[in-house]
Amino acid sequence: MAEAKRILIIEDEADMANIMRDFLTVSGYEVRVAGRGADGLELLRSWSPKLLVLDLTLPDIDGIELCRRIRAESVVPILILSARGGETDKILGLGFGADDYMTKPFSLGELTARIGAHLRRSEMQAPSSAADDGRETGMLSFGELEIDRRAYRVSLGVREVQLSAKEFELLHFLALHAGQVFTKSRLLDAVWGIDSPGDEGTITVYIRRIREKIETDPSRPLYLKTVWGVGYKFDGGRERAV
Template sequence: MTSYKRILIVEDEQDLARIIKDYISKQGYEAAIINQGQGTLDTLDSWQPDFVILDIMLPDMDGIELCRQIRQQSNVPILILSARGSDTDKVLGLGFGADDYMTKPFSLIELLARIKSNLRRVESMMNTVHTSRQAKEQDVLRFGPIMVDKKAYRVTREDEEIPLSAKELELLFYLCQHPNQVFSKIQLLDEVWGYSTYGDENTITVYIRRLREKLESDPSNPVYIKTVWGVGYKFSFNEA
């Protein structure tokens, strides 16, 4: 009767992989382990997991490259694990389509919270796809040359499509829903990712930077996504 969510763990540290699997299995999830990158895409296709935990330090291939390949094949949520905590790794990981990032060592309780949060986001997105015609117009926001269509997961600037990851679009859509309203990093983590207690505020910094690179004509002097120093960020728009 119960439909268990499937979680694929791509981790070469066998003890760690087993600990993660045992822990999340006790929480009601179905879990499988792959100890190397090879075969991950085939398993993704045949097993159809609902969530992927991906170590970027794999023995046979670069986990960041594997993340990119997964994203080309599927929109499954991906959480990257890494022993490297540098901002560069975060930019690379999130830029290639990862939805979340955790640095080793980490708390299993925090990992579970992030899994639940990301799965809730996916369910919410699927519910949005089946919403009534009344809600349809609320899924499309227009600000001058910029159009954000959450239902189609599409963003255009002067009718030219801008490729965004699912989480980049969700963050942009949330900011656009509240033009000229300032949000702290904690608020954005809570509203877009669904957690703030365990969230890394640097995640927001990375995503804002990537949105500016893709959306703004001059990312160093943004017109739309502005920083309010000491407070947070806002989507700035004034009707002409």
């Protein structure tokens, strides 16, 4: 089966994991299941799935911590599942690099729809599929900040900045339209897609995470500016596209 269809489920409830595996298999995906976080990390490295479904409650590693570890070494989309429906867990999960969050119980149809949406978005945003128009595939430079669309790499002076795939896409979109103000809804559509199941709070979380990584003082940002009552804009001074 095509590598692009690989889904890794990290879930310690065997019945739940098997139901998801069987449903996704019938839907055309190649699925593997890990019941422990350590096993999930091993499969991530050896099998190279295209999306992870991650439960927050695991017997060996806290799901939020596992999400952080995964994001430190991979840009694979992460969809969190949790019986913990509190806003704090959702913010933490998204803040540590997850791309989506679903609360148990959930519909298998909705799970499949979200997985499909994230995979389509990943394929559309892959460097090899970018339009070769000089800006979309080139380097954007704003003083010390450089954004390389072809390599999915961001650097600040001599330091490489580690961003998740969605963090990169959000930063790149705003930088590509420097000076233009976007609402949260518009950013959600542009980066996650119009069929995204996410909400506007996702944008707030991601903007904060990006600021923590590229701004000297995140409370007084140089690049990602808040336009109160409207949304956000990128303001990095004069830029050049190579």
